[in-house]
Amino acid sequence: MKYALEIAVTAIIVIFAAVFLVQNAAIQADLAEGEEAWGGADGSAAELIESSGYEPWTSPLWEPPSGEIESLFFSLQAAIGAIVIGYFFGYWRGSRKTA
Amino acid sequence: MHIMEGFLPSPWWEIWFLLSIPFIVIGLYQINRLVKENRETLPLLAVAGAFVFVLSSLKLPSVTGSCSHPTGTGLGAILFGPFIASVLGLIVLIYQALFLAHGGLTTLGANVFSMGIAGPIVAYLIYKAGTRAGINTYVTVFFAAALADLFTYVVTSVQLALAFPGEAGFFTAFQAFAAIFAVTQVPLAVIEGAVIALVFKYIVQLKPEILTKLNLLPEATIRKLQEAAA
Numbered sequence: 001m002k003y004a005l006e007i008a009v010t011a012i013i014v015i016f017a018a019v020f021l022v023q024n025a026a027i028q029a030d031l032a033e034g035e036e037a038w039g040g041a042d043g044s045a046a047e048l049i050e051s052s053g054y055e056p057w058t059s060p061l062w063e064p065p066s067g068e069i070e071s072l073f074f075s076l077q078a079a080i081g082a083i084v085i086g087y088f089f090g091y092w093r094g095s096r097k098t099a
Numbered sequence: 100m101h102i103m104e105g106f107l108p109s110p111w112w113e114i115w116f117l118l119s120i121p122f123i124v125i126g127l128y129q130i131n132r133l134v135k136e137n138r139e140t141l142p143l144l145a146v147a148g149a150f151v152f153v154l155s156s157l158k159l160p161s162v163t164g165s166c167s168h169p170t171g172t173g174l175g176a177i178l179f180g181p182f183i184a185s186v187l188g189l190i191v192l193i194y195q196a197l198f199l200a201h202g203g204l205t206t207l208g209a210n211v212f213s214m215g216i217a218g219p220i221v222a223y224l225i226y227k228a229g230t231r232a233g234i235n236t237y238v239t240v241f242f243a244a245a246l247a248d249l250f251t252y253v254v255t256s257v258q259l260a261l262a263f264p265g266e267a268g269f270f271t272a273f274q275a276f277a278a279i280f281a282v283t284q285v286p287l288a289v290i291e292g293a294v295i296a297l298v299f300k301y302i303v304q305l306k307p308e309i310l311t312k313l314n315l316l317p318e319a320t321i322r323k324l325q326e327a328a329a
Contacts, residue, residue, distance in 0.1 A: 002328055005237055005300050009293045016290055020160050027164050038160050041167040041283045042100035042201075045276060049106060049263050056105025060200035073198045074156045077191075081152030088142045092305040 100167045100280065101192065101210040102255060104203025111262040116208030122216050123189055126182035133179070143302070143309050147175035148187045150298065154291060155191050155214075161283040169291035170251050173244030174298060176219030177226045178313065184222075188215025213254040222247035226315075236303075236316065236324060237296040245292025252280040304328060 001007075027037045046056075064070035107115070134141055154171030161167060176184040192210050195201040202210050222243040229239030256276035264272045303310065307321045316324075 005297055009297045012289060012293045016159075016286060019162060019286070023162055023164065024160070037164050038166050040100055040158065041161075041163075041165045041279050042103055044165055044279045045100075045259060046103055046106060048275060048279065049259070052263065052265055054106075054108075054263065056103070057108060058105040058203075058205055060104045060196070060203055062197065063200035064198070070199060074158070077156040077194060077199075078153050081149035081154075081156070084145050084149035085153065088146050089301060089305060091142070096305060 100252075100255075101195070101202030101214070102206040102258065104196070104200065104206060106203075107206050107209055107258070107262050111258070112205045112208060114208075115206075115212050115258065119185070119208045119211040119216060122182055122185040123211070126184075126186035129180070129182050130186060133183070137312060140309055140313065143178060143306065144175075144183070146302075147178050147184075148190065150174045150295070151187050151191045152194075154294070155195070159287050159290070161286050163279075163283045165279070165283055167252070167280070167283045167287055169287050170214050170218055170248050171291065171295075172214055172219050172251070173222040173240075173247040173291065174295045176222035176247060177240060177243055177295075177299075178315065181216060181219035181223050184219035185211060185215035188219070209255075209258050213251045213258060217254040218247035218251035221250045230316070236320060237300060240299045241292040241296040243292075244295035245288040248288040248291045249281065249284055252284040253277065256280050300324075300328065 024037075031037055064073060130144070133144070151171040151174075154169040156168070158166045158168045170188070172184050172188050175187045189207075189211050192202055192207055192214065196204050196207060225243040225246060226239055229242065230236070256273055256279075259276045260269050260273035303316070303321055303324050307316075307325070310316045310321060311318055
């Protein structure tokens with residue numbers, strides 16, 4: 001089958017999205033006012049460590065001042081990667097066609 | 100998700116730096132040699148690095164109700180080995196530590212060790228073993244990348260449990276951290292494995308000569324894979 005792998009990957013992503021939707025509905029239903037679900041795993045680990053009384057001994061040199069600016073840098077990171085991947089895959093495809 | 104800045108007390112952060120530095124040094128040396136001897140592999144190296152950039156920027160929700168991100172280091176490890184993959188991981192970790200306050204400079208050694216070294220070693224070994232055993236290439240790549248992703252967070256949990264064993268001891272602490280990091284990571288690891296297997300298929304189709312040059316796949320296997328997709 002020509003596209004067997006593509007179909008398998010799409011199926012995995014669809015299942016992942018469906019599980020998320022079901023889980024999210026369940027979580028949102030029990031969430032108390034003002035609580036937010038789907039935080040980062042590193043944040044939960046930090047909470048666990050801080051609950052033992054540990055204080056981080058240093059803090060980041062610079063922190064993104066808001067969630068928007070943080071998402072700017074995350075998108076920039078993805079964009080840099082995507083440009084490089086797209087450029088070379090396109091280049092390889094083009095050179096195979098002309099060869 | 101990496102260990103946050105300031106969350107590894109001395110001597111742990113120094114220990115992980117000491118363990119990671121040799122891998123980075125050998126990785127830089129190998130990149131240098133690779134570029135000198137095989138210039139045409141340079142684009143593939145850039146693509147492998149770019150995958151770490153893309154995948155580690157995607158914070159995905161997991162079944163546990165929290166979010167984490169895949170690592171993307173499996174591809175680099177399969178193609179170029181764990182030493183070069185550690186350099187690719189280092190670049191992304193520095194970017195995230197400086198611009199995103201995600202991970203940190205003092206915890207960089209520990210994060211390079213989990214994401215750039217431990218995970219890639221697993222990917223590399225599984226790929227070599229699977230290819231030698233004659234298992235389907237894409238299935239091998241899937242398991243190599245997925246288990247590398249998962250193992251990265253098992254190591255993160257070990258690192259935190261060693262630094263914070265609490266009163267209950269290392270194993271209880273490990274279970275608590277693994278419940279946060281490793282369990283969250285399971286579905287993401289499956290996605291990462293699937294995506295990297297797909298990318299591997301495109302590399303087989305578009306640039307198979309690099310794969311033979313890097314001794315990753317014999318020509319006969321590549322021909323078989325290409326025929327299956329034709």
